[in-house]
Amino acid sequence: MGRFAVLAESFEHLSYPLGRLEPSDKGVFSEHRENFIFHRMSGELDAEMSISASDALSLHAALPVGFVFEGDSGFFLVCKTVGRQPSKSMPAAEKSEFCRAVVERLSALHSEGLGCGGLSPDAVEFSGKEARLLNPAKIFAANESDSLFFEAVSTLRSLVSKGFANKKELPALASLYLSTPACREAVFSYMREKKLSGLPHLVLSEAARKYAAYF
Amino acid sequence: MELIGKPISQRQHLVLHGVKKVLYRDSIRRFIEKIAPKVSRIKLQVRSVKETMFYSIGGKKVKKFVFA
Numbered sequence: 001m002g003r004f005a006v007l008a009e010s011f012e013h014l015s016y017p018l019g020r021l022e023p024s025d026k027g028v029f030s031e032h033r034e035n036f037i038f039h040r041m042s043g044e045l046d047a048e049m050s051i052s053a054s055d056a057l058s059l060h061a062a063l064p065v066g067f068v069f070e071g072d073s074g075f076f077l078v079c080k081t082v083g084r085q086p087s088k089s090m091p092a093a094e095k096s097e098f099c100r101a102v103v104e105r106l107s108a109l110h111s112e113g114l115g116c117g118g119l120s121p122d123a124v125e126f127s128g129k130e131a132r133l134l135n136p137a138k139i140f141a142a143n144e145s146d147s148l149f150f151e152a153v154s155t156l157r158s159l160v161s162k163g164f165a166n167k168k169e170l171p172a173l174a175s176l177y178l179s180t181p182a183c184r185e186a187v188f189s190y191m192r193e194k195k196l197s198g199l200p201h202l203v204l205s206e207a208a209r210k211y212a213a214y215f
Numbered sequence: 216m217e218l219i220g221k222p223i224s225q226r227q228h229l230v231l232h233g234v235k236k237v238l239y240r241d242s243i244r245r246f247i248e249k250i251a252p253k254v255s256r257i258k259l260q261v262r263s264v265k266e267t268m269f270y271s272i273g274g275k276k277v278k279k280f281v282f283a
Contacts, residue, residue: 002281002282002283003281003282004279004280004281004282005279005280005282006272006277006278006279006280007277007278007279007280008275008276008277009275009276009277009278012278012280015264015278015280018280019264019280019282048272048273049273051272051273051275051277052272052273052274052275053273054275066277
């Protein structure tokens with residue numbers, strides 16, 4: 001099979017660039033002053049699922065507007081981005097805002113019973129106030145076997161390891177994460193399971209600091 | 216000036232010195248006329264849409280473009 005593109009209503013004009021661009025994972029392009037990004041999908045079904053759930057996930061992730069199939073490369077989801085990818089050269093105040101936005105996004109996802117495997121700075125776009133996942137297909141409905149605590153620890157850890165936060169900021173970010181009942185319950189259940197005592201935000205920030213020792 | 220490729224659809228991709236432009240047939244003619252004195256060789260790269268169809272995914276209307 002050659003190449004085809006499936007595009008949502010009002011994004012049909014993307015057939016022009018998609019007819020000539022060679023898609024690649026995380027490849028970006030612009031059209032009509034709007035920015036788009038490709039994400040490699042394992043198959044057509046995954047791409048269709050992201051499009052059908054776009055309304056529900058548009059608050060948390062870049063808007064999926066279609067997908068393209070290229071015979072040699074496979075399926076790629078096309079998402080509209082509105083922010084920019086964070087960089088280490090951001091001013092300290094902006095880095096701090098970015099970290100808060102990432103933690104708030106994770107907290108919002110967990111509050112809705114959604115998981116994402118943890119948020120890495122590379123996997124989100126930042127609009128100045130809000131952070132959204134670049135790839136909506138990373139979001140899944142969390143069940144009992146998914147550890148939200150692990151996702152929180154992994155997110156805090158990656159913010160530190162990628163140079164967007166320092167270790168002193170971890171307790172404050174952990175407190176921010178714990179601002180919703182679902183997130184508090186995720187940490188409390190981990191503490192009960194491991195028979196840990198102490199303040200939950202300190203347990204969470206300590207786990208992020210000693211990431212390897214915990215997992 | 217040498218023109219490579221035959222316009223076969225309303226939409227053509229014009230490749231000029233590595234810069235791709237998507238133009239309609241009339242625009243291509245005007246574009247060629249405008250740049251003709253400056254270049255000697257223009258390649259028309261055709262990737263036209265050979266088929267389109269409408270359907271819905273999860274209640275969302277989508278349009279499928281099958282490229283030639």
